[in-house]
Amino acid sequence: MLLRLQGVETRYDTSQVLFGVSLDVAEGEAVALLGRNGMGKTTTVRSLMGLVRPHAGSVYFGGREVTGQPAFRIARAGIGLVPEGRQVFPNLSVRENLVAAARGTGWDLQQIFDLFPRLAERQQHGGNALSGGEQQMLAIGRALMTNPRLLVLDEATEGLAPSVRGAIWGCLERLRGLGQSLLVIDRNIEALTTLCDRHYILHKGRIAWEGSSGHLTAAPDLRQRYLGV
Ligand SMILES: Nc1ncnc2c1ncn2[C@@H]1O[C@H](COP(=O)(O)OP(=O)(O)OP(=O)(O)O)[C@@H](O)[C@H]1O
Ligand SMILES: [Mg+2]
Numbered sequence: 001m002l003l004r005l006q007g008v009e010t011r012y013d014t015s016q017v018l019f020g021v022s023l024d025v026a027e028g029e030a031v032a033l034l035g036r037n038g039m040g041k042t043t044t045v046r047s048l049m050g051l052v053r054p055h056a057g058s059v060y061f062g063g064r065e066v067t068g069q070p071a072f073r074i075a076r077a078g079i080g081l082v083p084e085g086r087q088v089f090p091n092l093s094v095r096e097n098l099v100a101a102a103r104g105t106g107w108d109l110q111q112i113f114d115l116f117p118r119l120a121e122r123q124q125h126g127g128n129a130l131s132g133g134e135q136q137m138l139a140i141g142r143a144l145m146t147n148p149r150l151l152v153l154d155e156a157t158e159g160l161a162p163s164v165r166g167a168i169w170g171c172l173e174r175l176r177g178l179g180q181s182l183l184v185i186d187r188n189i190e191a192l193t194t195l196c197d198r199h200y201i202l203h204k205g206r207i208a209w210e211g212s213s214g215h216l217t218a219a220p221d222l223r224q225r226y227l228g229v
Helices: 043-051 071-078 093-102 109-117 115-119 134-147 161-176 189-195 211-216 220-227
Strands: 003-012 017-025 032-035 056-061 079-082 152-155 183-184 198-201 206-212
Touching: 003 043, 017 043, 017 056, 017 183, 017 206, 032 043, 032 189, 043 071, 043 152, 043 161, 056 071, 056 093, 071 079, 079 134, 079 211, 093 109, 109 115, 109 134, 115 134, 115 183, 134 152, 134 161, 134 220, 161 183, 161 189, 183 189, 189 211, 198 211, 198 220, 206 220, 211 220
Parallel strands: 032 183, 032 198, 079 152, 152 183
Antiparallel strands: 003 017, 003 056, 198 206
């Protein structure tokens, strides 16, 4: 198993947010993490990345336990994060943002520009001069430049125009075709059921359901109960 969370419990100060979250992503698999606002999706991501330290449970990556390790070390082990809210460097150009992230072999600048032609056109622009969609493409490009074994996307299409969303989904489908392992958080269930093999639904800090795209599509009651759609 590429990524395994086992019974992860996380709190902020005194308020506990995750209650025994277990989930797996196999090599080459695309997995979705679903749930309404505030159910703990981002906290799950932060817990597996080492950005917050779980007080119980374990995180394994590539067969090794990484629980409690600093975030830079977990990232280096091969997890690329596209965080909620993008967070590109505003004072670096597009090209500099990408080059600064480069690690390992595989993805290079030209391949990122092939994936996102918009970024090629704007490569000398500063991160702060980009539209929301361009920033998102840059955030994905940066994560890819680290040549991650697992790419984690936290609401990568949030707040974007439909055409830009389409471009992001198209890119994820392409990555999928290249065998990239993915853990994706998003609100667009239709796109997720097309892209992903399996889904987990988080409800109040617990995994309330897990199953295949086929099972999720065939269960409108689930969607109503846990996702409000
Ligand atoms: N830094 C923090 N300190 C205290 N509480 C927090 C912090 N971050 C998140 N929380 C709380 O933890 C709970 C889970 O938040 P989290 O951000 O993980 O949810 P989410 O599923 O990602 O939500 P959204 O869909 O809005 O992004 C919420 O009740 C939130 O208010
Ligand atoms: Mg979130």
